[in-house]
Amino acid sequence: MSNAMTCFINAISSPGIERGYFLKWMRMNLDNVSREKLSGLREQYKEKCKDSENKEEIKDIDKQLSNSSLGTQTTETDQSRKQLQHLPKLCAELLLDGFPLELVDGDASNIPLRWVSDVLSKLNDLVSPKNKILVVTVLGVQSTGKSTLLNTMFGVQFAVSSGRCTRGAFMLLIRINENVRKVLNCEFMVIIDTEGLKSPELAQLDNSHEHDNELATLVVGLSDITIINIAMENSTEMKDILQIVVHAFLRMKEVGKRPKCQFVHQNVSDVSAHEKNLRDRKLLLQQLNEMTQAAAKMEKKEENKSFTDVMEYSPDTGNWYIPGLWNGNPPMAPVNAGYSEAVYELKKNIIQILGSCDSSANDILEFTEWMKSLWNAVKHENFIFSFRNSLVADAYMRLCTEFNKWEWEFRKEMYTWVTKSETRISNYGTVAVKSEVSDMKVLLTHLKSEACTMLSKWETKLLDNLTTSSKQRAMSI
Known part of the structure; x- marks a missing residue:
């Protein structure tokens, strides 16, 4: 193990306040390094793009841009050495301090089950017996403001300005206040932020549909409520992925839950957007119903007649229209107060939905087992994820x-x-x-x-x- 890594582990093993200062300063310094490095790389990228013959060089610079964004998320570490055996507990403490844990490796598109399970096991030991959790996830196309939405809604700090989009999926633990605890009947909330679907770099690959469909099925299956984040009013871009999610749930015997979903349309300033888009919402639900019936027929589970039989969704109360984040043109534009107000209303609705339904909160060990079984089911489900939607299948x-x-x-x-x-x-x-x-x-x-x-x-x-x-x-x- 390198000296730098040894120093880093010793620093984050310090007492709580000292560790907090260290990580705060490290994040700021890493952001500074990223900005300096990315500025030069972007200039090189522009120059190389002018010459269409430099495809390999452009590809190399693009890879450097992706790798030059540094942050302080917690990720998998080799546990085979004795000096690293205390790291799961250390990572669990960081989760309690509000730092995100990498749930899905963005480069390998894989859940490191042993590492994540060990961290959650240590977390369970730290918070037991008060360890009931509810899970909220966000899903959507790349660069539609998913991380900013979660940051505003829950007061967390998912990376939004470190130079690149989210890769993989990150989970973050929030301790619930006493007054909300009685409503939700749980002590903690897990927030999962995911990478954007339909990314341009993956669109060139033959199995891009498979990657997006697997990720969407996984995060929806893990969640008690899923926020489907959409840019503007058009929700058809998520239609194909939702069809595959529903089809996968019908196909996988291990999945025995009915997730809830809320559609969030961002950058919509028209106050009458909800009424004007009623026809589009009805049409989307009709198409999803048709696809669900086709999927149910294929899987010989024809008791599922509609999309709402598999996922809990209402076109009237399950859609939210949120104005843009900026009140004017960045970078000098102030933040739009209407954005925060609309997000706050969405947050109240989510808490109300979670509180009004039957208690679905699990303890951390139950969540860990559910994650393992769902991920194994997703890994072995090679057939349906290779299709664009249920109609193609x-x-x-x-x-x-x-x-x-x-x-x-x-x-x-x-x-x-x-x-x-x-x-x-x-x-x-x-x-x-x-x-x-x-x-x-x-x-x-x-x-x-x-x-x-x-x-x-x-x-x-x-x-x-x-x-x-x-x-x-x-x-x-």
């Missing part, structure tokens, strides 16, 4: 069914031909066959030609069927 299944019929017809005809050909070869000595061909070699050549002709004919037929059926499915989607 349904079209794929229908196409597979039709293709199986065509394949059986092809096999049947070829087996019939092979049987007849074997009979002709075994009866080669008869007069009828000899009248057709005079030599065994000629007969074999003739049969090979017939086989090639039949295979070519069926290849063309199957390809035509696939093309025609695929076009029909695409038009229906």
Whole structure:
């Protein structure tokens, strides 16, 4: 272990106040280093972008930009050495002090289960027996203000200005005041901030749908209430992902809960936005209902007739329109007071929803087991996450069914031909066959030609069927 890491661990092992000062100053210094480094890298990026031939150099600078943002989040550490065995307890103490813990590794898109489980186990020891928790998560497209929303709502400090967007998912623990404790029937609230979906850097990859769908299913499954954060009034950008979440919940037997969701539309200043967008909300719910029915039919769970059978949502009370954060043009613009007021109303509603339903608070150990089972289910669910939405999955299944019929017809005809050909070869000595061909070699050549002709004919037929059926499915989607 390096000297720098040894000094860092010794510093964060100090008593509470000293550790707080150390981490505060370290965060400010890291932010300064990031700003100085990022400024030069951005200038280089602009220069290289002018020359389209420098693709590799642009890619390298882009990677440096991503890696040059430094912060003080707590992440996984190698626990194989004896000198590191106390780190889970230290991380649990940091969680209690208000520092976020990296739940999903942003680079590997993976939950380090052993590390996170050890931290939560130590956290349970520190707060027991008062350890009931409720989980609130935020989900949305990249750069729509998810971290700022949570910071404003709960008074936390998720990184929002360190030079890059959130990567992975971070969880943060909030101790609930006595007066709210009676309403929620729990002692702590866990806030989970996630990376943005549909990011441009991932959109170039073939499995970008899979990454977004896995992350969305995981965080929605972990939460008691999910905030679906949307830029402006348009909620269709989240439609496909919500369909896959619902489909995954239907598909995974381990998932036995019905999450609640609230749609938050940011940067909407029109006071009548809620009334004017009623038709769009109804249309979105109708589309989600259709997709849920298609998914339920595929999974043979047709008792689920609508989206609201799987997730708790109301188009009338589940949508919030929040004005922009800035009152004017940044960087000199003041913060819009209307933003904080609207977020405060949203927060009151969330607390009311959590308090009015049956107590769903779990203790920390139950949450840990639920996280493990859900993550294992997500990891092993390779099929449904590879589709853009449930309609595409349904079209794929229908196409597979039709293709199986065509394949059986092809096999049947070829087996019939092979049987007849074997009979002709075994009866080669008869007069009828000899009248057709005079030599065994000629007969074999003739049969090979017939086989090639039949295979070519069926290849063309199957390809035509696939093309025609695929076009029909695409038009229906």
